[in-house]
Amino acid sequence: MTAKLVVGVDGHSSGERALDFAAKLADKIGACELLVVYIIEWSPYSFQTPEENEKRHNRREEEIAVAKERIVEPAVAQLTKDGLSARGIVRHGNVADALNDVAAKENAEQIIVARSSERTLSQRIFGSSTANLVMEASVPVTVVG
Amino acid sequence: MKRIVTTILSAATAIALAAPALAQEAVSLDQKVNAAFAKATGPFVGLIFAPLPGTNFPWIVLWLVVAATVFTLYFSFVQFRFFSHAIALVKGDYSDPNDAGEVSHFQALATALSGTVGLGNIAGVAVAVGIGGPGATFWMILAGLLGMASKFTECTLGVKYRNEYPDGTVSGGPMYYMSKGFNELGLPGGKILAVLFSIFCILGAFGGGNMFQANQAHAQISGIVGDYPGWITGILFAAIVFLVIVGGIKSIARVTEKIVPFMGLLYVGAALIILLVNYDKIGWAFGQIFAGAFTGLGVAGGMVGALIQGFKRAAFSNEAGVGSAAIAHSAVRTKEPITEGFVSLLEPLIDTVVICTMTALVITISGVQQVDPATGMFILTEDGGMIATEGGVQGVQLTSAAFGSAISWFPLVLAIAVVLFAFSTMISWSYYGLKAWTYLFGEGKTTELIFKLIFCVFVVIGAAANLGPVIDFSDAAIFSMAVVNVFALYFLMKIVRKELASYSSRLASGEIRKFSH
Numbered sequence: 013m014t015a016k017l018v019v020g021v022d023g024h025s026s027g028e029r030a031l032d033f034a035a036k037l038a039d040k041i042g043a044c045e046l047l048v049v050y051i052i053e054w055s056p057y058s059f060q061t062p063e064e065n066e067k068r069h070n071r072r073e074e075e076i077a078v079a080k081e082r083i084v085e086p087a088v089a090q091l092t093k094d095g096l097s098a099r100g101i102v103r104h105g106n107v108a109d110a111l112n113d114v115a116a117k118e119n120a121e122q123i124i125v126a127r128s129s130e131r132t133l134s135q136r137i138f139g140s141s142t143a144n145l146v147m148e149a150s151v152p153v154t155v156v157g
Numbered sequence: 158m159k160r161i162v163t164t165i166l167s168a169a170t171a172i173a174l175a176a177p178a179l180a181q182e183a184v185s186l187d188q189k190v191n192a193a194f195a196k197a198t199g200p201f202v203g204l205i206f207a208p209l210p211g212t213n214f215p216w217i218v219l220w221l222v223v224a225a226t227v228f229t230l231y232f233s234f235v236q237f238r239f240f241s242h243a244i245a246l247v248k249g250d251y252s253d254p255n256d257a258g259e260v261s262h263f264q265a266l267a268t269a270l271s272g273t274v275g276l277g278n279i280a281g282v283a284v285a286v287g288i289g290g291p292g293a294t295f296w297m298i299l300a301g302l303l304g305m306a307s308k309f310t311e312c313t314l315g316v317k318y319r320n321e322y323p324d325g326t327v328s329g330g331p332m333y334y335m336s337k338g339f340n341e342l343g344l345p346g347g348k349i350l351a352v353l354f355s356i357f358c359i360l361g362a363f364g365g366g367n368m369f370q371a372n373q374a375h376a377q378i379s380g381i382v383g384d385y386p387g388w389i390t391g392i393l394f395a396a397i398v399f400l401v402i403v404g405g406i407k408s409i410a411r412v413t414e415k416i417v418p419f420m421g422l423l424y425v426g427a428a429l430i431i432l433l434v435n436y437d438k439i440g441w442a443f444g445q446i447f448a449g450a451f452t453g454l455g456v457a458g459g460m461v462g463a464l465i466q467g468f469k470r471a472a473f474s475n476e477a478g479v480g481s482a483a484i485a486h487s488a489v490r491t492k493e494p495i496t497e498g499f500v501s502l503l504e505p506l507i508d509t510v511v512i513c514t515m516t517a518l519v520i521t522i523s524g525v526q527q528v529d530p531a532t533g534m535f536i537l538t539e540d541g542g543m544i545a546t547e548g549g550v551q552g553v554q555l556t557s558a559a560f561g562s563a564i565s566w567f568p569l570v571l572a573i574a575v576v577l578f579a580f581s582t583m584i585s586w587s588y589y590g591l592k593a594w595t596y597l598f599g600e601g602k603t604t605e606l607i608f609k610l611i612f613c614v615f616v617v618i619g620a621a622a623n624l625g626p627v628i629d630f631s632d633a634a635i636f637s638m639a640v641v642n643v644f645a646l647y648f649l650m651k652i653v654r655k656e657l658a659s660y661s662s663r664l665a666s667g668e669i670r671k672f673s674h
Contacts, residue, residue, distance in 0.1 A: 056249050056261030059415055062268050062588035063402075065260045065488035070325040072258040104258030113254065 014043045014097070016120040020111050020145075021050050023083045026126035026156075031087055033156045034124045038096050046098040048087045049114050050079045054104040076102045108144035115151050122152040195626035198633075202626075205633040205640075213458070214465050217636045221472045224643040225303035228310050231650055232657060236305035236502050242664070243499040250671045251496070260489045262500045269485040269501060271417050272585030273508050275578035276373055277474030279424075279571065280553035282516040286526075287543050287551050289466030290456040290535055291442065292449025294517035296467025301509030304477030305502040310646050313498030313653050314338060315483030316491060322600070329487020330589070331480035331642045332358075332596045338649045350645050351596065354480065357637040358593035359608075361481075364631015366586020367612060368619025370579035372628070373553075375620040377572045377579075391620030394580070395613040402587050403609045417581045420574040421512070427570075428515035431563040435522045442521045454535055457542055472639075474513055475505040479635060480642035484589045493669075495656045516556055523559035525550070587612050 019034040021027035031048070038044040052075050060068070084100035091098035103110045115123050125142050146153050206215045229236065245251060246262045285293040311331065318337040319329025332351035339347025375390040432439055448454060449463055456462050476482060482504060486497045520526065527536040527545045535544045543551060550558045553575065560567040587609065594608040595601075663669045 052258065054258050056252070056257070057263050059267050059271070059411070059418055060260070060264050061401075061411075061584055062272075062485050062488060065264065065268055065485075066326055066328075068258075068260045068488070069327075069490055073325065075258070105254075110257070 014045050015041055016045050016047060016118050018047045018049055018111060018115045018118065018120045018123045018151075020107070020123065020125040021048055021083055021087060022126075022128070023050070023079075024128075026128050027083070027087075028126075029156045030124050030126040031091070033126075033154070035091060035094060035096060037124070037154075044097065046091055046096055047101055047114065047118060047120065048084050048091070048098055049101045049103070049111060050084050051107045051110045052076070052079060052102065052104045053107060055106065072104065075104075107141035108148055111145055112149050112151075115149070120151055122154060123149060124154045124156065126156040194630070198626060198630040202629045202633040205636050212461070214461070215469065217639065218465065218468045218472055220643060221307070221478045221639055222300055222303065222468050224478050224646065225300065225305075225307045228306035228646070228650065229303050232306055232309065232654065234306075235309055235657065236302065236506075239499050239502070243503050245671070246496055246500050247503065251669065253672060256490075262489070262491075262496065265486050265489045265497060266500050266503060267418060268488075268585070269482045270421075270504055270507060271581045272481065272485060272589075273474065273476050273504060273582075274417075274421055274512060275582045276370070276553070276575065277470065278508065278512045278516060279556050279575060279578075280373070281470045281473050282513045283520060283552050283555040283559075285466040285470035286517050286520050287546070287555055288457065289463040290449045290454050290526075290544060291445040291517065291521045292447075292451070292454060292456070292460070292463035293467035293470070294446045294514060294521075295450030296464045297471045297513055297517070298467075298510050300468045300471035301475060301505045301513070304471065304475050304505040304509065307477040307643075307646070308475075308482055308504055309498040309502040310650055310653050311478070311480055311483040311642065312486040312501035313495045313656060314646070314649055315487045316489065316494035316497045317652070317656070319487040327488055327490070328592055328595065328600070330358075330484035330592050330596075331638075331645065332593060333487075334483070334649060335641075335645045338652060339645070342648065342652075344648060347645075350641050354638060354641040354645075355593035355596045357634045357641065358480070358484075359590050359597075360634035361631055361638055362586045362590025362593070363612065363615045364628065365635045366590065366631075367583055367615050369628050369631060370583050370586075371616045371619035374576045374579040377553075377575045381569065381572050386621070388617060388621040391617035394583075394620060395616040397580070398583055398587065398616055399609075399613045401584060402612070403606065413577060413581050413584070417577055420570075420577055423570065424574060425512060425515055427560060427564060427567055428519050431519050431522065431560070432515075434563065438522045439518070442518050445521055446517070454533070456535055456544060457537065471505075471509050471513070473632075475508040476635075477505050478643050478646075479639045481586075481589050481635075481638070483642075484592050485585065493660060495653070495660045498653070519563075520555060520559040523562045525555065525559050525562060583616065 017034055017038060019030050021031060034046055038046055079102045080100060084102055088098045088100045101114055103114065105113070111123055111125070114120070123145065125145060127142055128140055142155055146155065205217055208214055209216050209219065247266055249261060249263065252261060282297070285297060314334040315329045315331070318334035319327050320333055321327050332355050335351040335354060336347045339345070339350070371391060371394055372387075374394065375387045378390055379385060445454070449456070451460055458465065472478070482501055486501055489497055491497055525546050527547065528534070529536050537543065538545050546555060546558070548558065557568040557571050560571060590612065591605060591608050595604060598604045660669070
């Protein structure tokens with residue numbers, strides 16, 4: 013049985029650090045599949061105009077395509093090139109919840125994310141996605157510094 | 158056909174180009190324009206708001222209440238049976254996680270609500286209670302509860318018969334269920350109804366959904382900063398609307414869409430605080446509402462007067478049966494059209510039963526309306542039409558005074574809320590009008606742009622001039638939508654019943670079940 017590791021990427025340097033760490037770990041484990049997951053921050057409780065609602069389906073497809081093309085696929089390609097087994101997943105949702113959902117659904121061993129270097133006001137109030145993930149996750153979480 | 162379309166479009170462009178000039182002249186030629194317009198549209202307005210013989214009860218109000226009652230009975234009180242299911246849908250209990258990122262039920266509901274919550278809840282209710290007394294509230298609540306079934310019917314059909322285009326966008330609304338639904342049932346005339354509905358919808362969008370809003374927004378702003386020419390507000394509003402609907406500057410719309418629900422909550426919150434502080438009077442206020450509902454407590458027309466006002470304002474406020482919500486809900490991609498119907502039935506509840514009732518209770522409790530201490534009956538104004546108030550305030554000023562008597566700074570918040578509500582209603586109606594427009598003239602960038610430009614011009618006209626007859630006409634247009642829409646719904650309701658039966662059996666069998674989140 014292969015172990016599955018979920019790696020949360022965000023298109024920034026922190027995502028790269030998580031990927032590097034996961035690759036090293038996978039190398040040590042051996043039979044291991046890396047799931048490169050990008051979560052598009054989205055809430056079902058936001059407010060939209062009728063026109064936005066009408067175009068929402070297209071926007072969603074676009075967002076997924078862009079995330080795949082720019083972030084997930086290059087990462088998967090790089091990992092595959094390095095001789096690792098990797099797969100990309102793009103989902104909409106709350107970053108912490110959605111990463112945890114993916115891990116649960118895929119029966120992953122653990123989730124690897126990086127500590128975000130950005131500090132915004134909302135993070136100060138609501139806590140960062142990483143912190144929320146650590147608090148809520150149903151599998152072990154590794155936070156790369 | 159193409160020739161006709163081209164002619165109409167070029168005529169429309171000419172109007173759009175000439176309209177700025179018209180807006181300026183409208184101020185000086187106000188009287189003339191009013192008179193000419195009133196003469197031309199008077200018979201139509203008169204017909205729509207004609208009272209039933211021997212009463213002063215407009216037949217259109219009865220038309221809507223009867224429809225709501227028929228749908229309530231036909232679907233065996235769907236608004237109560239599926240109420241908790243509707244809440245579960247909005248909470249996302251039945252949403253497939255794989256569809257995350259699509260328009261959620263909550264978003265569809267919020268979007269549709271931001272089109273209906275507005276002046277009707279603040280000014281309309283004050284008019285109802287001002288003329289019909291607290292008793293009008295009882296009838297308003299009843300009409301709101303029944304109206305839930307009308308919304309359910311039209312929104313289910315709206316989603317079921319919408320058009321989905323290869324580029325992924327959707328267009329839906331009564332015009333689509335009229336033409337497609339009638340075709341499916343082998344009935345003639347669907348297309349004619351659809352065209353009629355679209356024409357009324359465009360007129361309603363320019364009038365009640367635009368000019369009336371701009372006009373009221375200007376009245377509110379000038380009430381705070383002092384009197385100044387309306388066209389300044391008009392141009393400012395038109396520019397913002399232009400940026401949103403033509404320029405696609407979504408950030409403005411997004412900000413408004415975020416502030417509007419907040420304002421709605423603030424409004425309900427303030428009302429609740431006033432009610433809590435006066436908790437000892439709540440029982441008395443409900444007593445007034447019940448007593449007034451059946452006796453009138455001395456208002457003009459007695460019980461019937463209260464009933465007319467309550468029904469009328471409920472219909473004006475929640476638009477159940479008008480067909481506008483069916484357009485708003487059609488944008489949602491759902492596998493089960495009927496789920497949108499369930500969600501939409503919450504709209505009249507929130508709009509009328511909750512928010513309007515809050516307004517009515519605050520006005521009643523505030524004691525702004527004058528009562529004869531000897532008889533317990535209301536004192537009427539000199540012309541006998543309305544209940545006398547302290548300071549002689551009516552309409553939105555009555556609501557303002559009622560809130561102000563408890564929270565002194567609240568009238569300012571209320572004024573800001575009215576302006577924002579007006580803006581969000583405009584954005585919603587620009588979309589409804591656009592959908593009707595593209596149904597008539599076809600989808601396309603140019604046709605859409607022409608509509609949007611005309612829409613912006615009407616914002617200026619609406620704010621600049623006090624065009625009473627134009628407002629009457631646009632109200633009439635919105636209610637003509639209801640005439641056509643309800644007529645079509647009577648024929649199409651059996652389709653909804655089939656959907657309802659299928660859905661409830663699958664819900665009971667467990668085929669449709671909650672997703673674990």
